[in-house]
Amino acid sequence: MLKIGEFSKLSRISIRLLRQYDDSGLLTPEVTDPFTGYRYYSEYQLPTANRITALKDMGFTQNAISEVLDCYDDPASLERCLRLKRAEALAALEEAERRLRLLDTALERLRKDETKMKYDVTVKTVPERTVASVRQIIPSYDREGDLWGIYCQETARMNIRDGDPALCTAVFHDGEYKESGVDVEIQKTVKGTYPDTEHVKFKTVPAVQVASATLRGSYQRMTEATEAVAAWVRENGWVFDGAAFWIYHISPHDTRNPDEFLTEVCYPVRKK
Structure with a gap:
């Protein structure tokens, strides 16, 4: 002993x-x-x-x-326990890497002594257009790509012609920011008429007046653009009047470099 x-x-x-x-x-x-x-x-x-x-x-x-x-006397049970812990550790690692990227971005801005990007906010009318639309409740905003995947899969053999201009947009229908279960609709402007598929609906979207600002760079800076639009609306006597949407001029479909993304933030507005 x-x-x-x-x-x-x-x-x-x-x-x-x-x-x-x-x-x-x-x-x-x-x-x-x-x-x-x-x-x-x-x-x-x-x-x-x-x-x-x-x-x-x-x-x-x-x-x-x-x-x-x-579980040590039962290899199968032990393996299950270890695999569950591994998945948990991997999720924690991915979250830590995400936070590190945010910290690195902030530090890089400090090193360059950057000030906030200046945004020109304009009021314009997005014209009436025919779109292919997929709208679903998805787990979170970063799962928007699932909707584009549905669109591509269900229209692959339909020879759809792009509209002019061929706008790709995401419409956020919730009246608030939500952490889960978000109501998102993706739209692509098309030319011609086509039959609906299981999830893709073709429809006409009416013209809408918006206050917009264009962001060049990562979506992590999107709050800067939305702050600029909100300030402009407040200071110029307008009010918000509908679901916000983004127009993707240059998206992850076009480039893997987030610094090259070009996104237009659009908020429907009307005069008070």
Whole structure:
């Protein structure tokens, strides 16, 4: 039998943690002296201690470690547990990378001593046009590409002619920003008449008066353009009057370089 200090050295787990593991039932000493309270461990408990340390390093909580330890005699169950943890770690990594990109962008602007991009806001009329439309509730705004995928798949054999100009737009029908379950419609201007498919509907969109600003660069800067439009509307005696939409002049379909994206932010407006 090993005293707690000896077991601590061999397992490379602090005495404090060993006591904590004992209190939680994760790793109970082989024997606890009822008079002195001294804890004694068996050499046969070292593999379990090493597994606990390995699982802890993988990011498992103590409660989860206890459940995973029960799976060690069942390779299939153990694999499922490890794969679930791997997926969780991968999601956390992707989120961390997204935050790093945002931080790098902010730092790059500071290094260049950039000021906010200046936006010219104009009022114009987007003319009546015939469009191919796909409208669905999607999980989040960044899943808009799913709608374009549906459009491409269902119209691939229809020989659709592009309108002039061939506007590709996304309309955001919700009256608020939503974290999930967003109502988005994508539209592409077309020429001619075509039968509806399962998800693609052909329709005429009426002319609409909008206040617009054009953003060159990543969609991460979109709030700057929308702030400019909102300020212009407030300062010039207009009010918002309908669902906002974006016109993609240069999109990820055209280039993989976000700095080359060209997006027009359009808000339907009317005079007060």
